[in-house]
Amino acid sequence: LAEERLRAEKARIRELIADDAMAQVVRDVRLGRTSPARAERMTLLFSDLKGFSTMCGRMTAPEVVDLLNAYFDTMIPPIRENGGDVDKFIGDAIMARFREPEEGTGGDPSPLRAVRAALAMQEALVRFDRTRPENRQLHMRIGVNTGEVVIGAIGASSRRDFTTIGDNVNRAQRLESNARVDGVLISEFT
Numbered sequence: 443l444a445e446e447r448l449r450a451e452k453a454r455i456r457e458l459i460a461d462d463a464m465a466q467v468v469r470d471v472r473l474g475r476t477s478p479a480r481a482e483r484m485t486l487l488f489s490d491l492k493g494f495s496t497m498c499g500r501m502t503a504p505e506v507v508d509l510l511n512a513y514f515d516t517m518i519p520p521i522r523e524n525g526g527d528v529d530k531f532i533g534d535a536i537m538a539r540f541r542e543p544e545e546g547t548g549g550d551p552s553p554l555r556a557v558r559a560a561l562a563m564q565e566a567l568v569r570f571d572r573t574r575p576e577n578r579q580l581h582m583r584i585g586v587n588t589g590e591v592v593i594g595a596i597g598a599s600s601r602r603d604f605t606t607i608g609d610n611v612n613r614a615q616r617l618e619s620n621a622r623v624d625g626v627l628i629s630e631f632t
């Protein structure tokens with residue numbers, strides 16, 4: 443019974459913590475680090491739905507939650523398939539990070555993987571919308587930026603998130619805000 447509870451608890455934790463965050467925490471604990479905060483170069487992707495708040499006003503609460511969960515279930519695979527992790531959901535927005543591959547692994551650089559993910563997300567949304575009534579179709583903007591950020595466990599002592607902050611995160615969000623609807627806006631740094 444104890445092992446079964448432990449497996450169930452680990453599964454719940456995995457739902458709440460990004461894969462790269464979990465791996466980083468385990469590495470830091472093994473190395474005896476108490477604060478895993480550091481500066482790191484990576485690529486950030488922000489996506490946001492256009493007009494979703496207005497659409498929510500015409501839906502029931504369960505309909506909103508069901509739609510958002512189905513949308514997120516559609517958007518996360520392209521991110522993960524391209525080696526990214528979701529940093530957080532902010533309402534109907536997604537913030538994802540693409541870290542550089544470990545040296546010697548030969549993986550594609552983070553900018554290339556993030557742009558591939560962004561284009562795949564837009565394609566996935568087109569397929570998703572085909573299953574929806576015309577008045578409930580979704581439209582998304584995406585911004586992608588690359589640069590140095592701060593990554594670590596940030597928050598109050600009672601609740602911290604393993605997250606990414608800094609000017610380059612803000613730039614990715616501004617690119618998303620300025621992207622055309624159903625488009626992807628990529629910074630020169632990416």
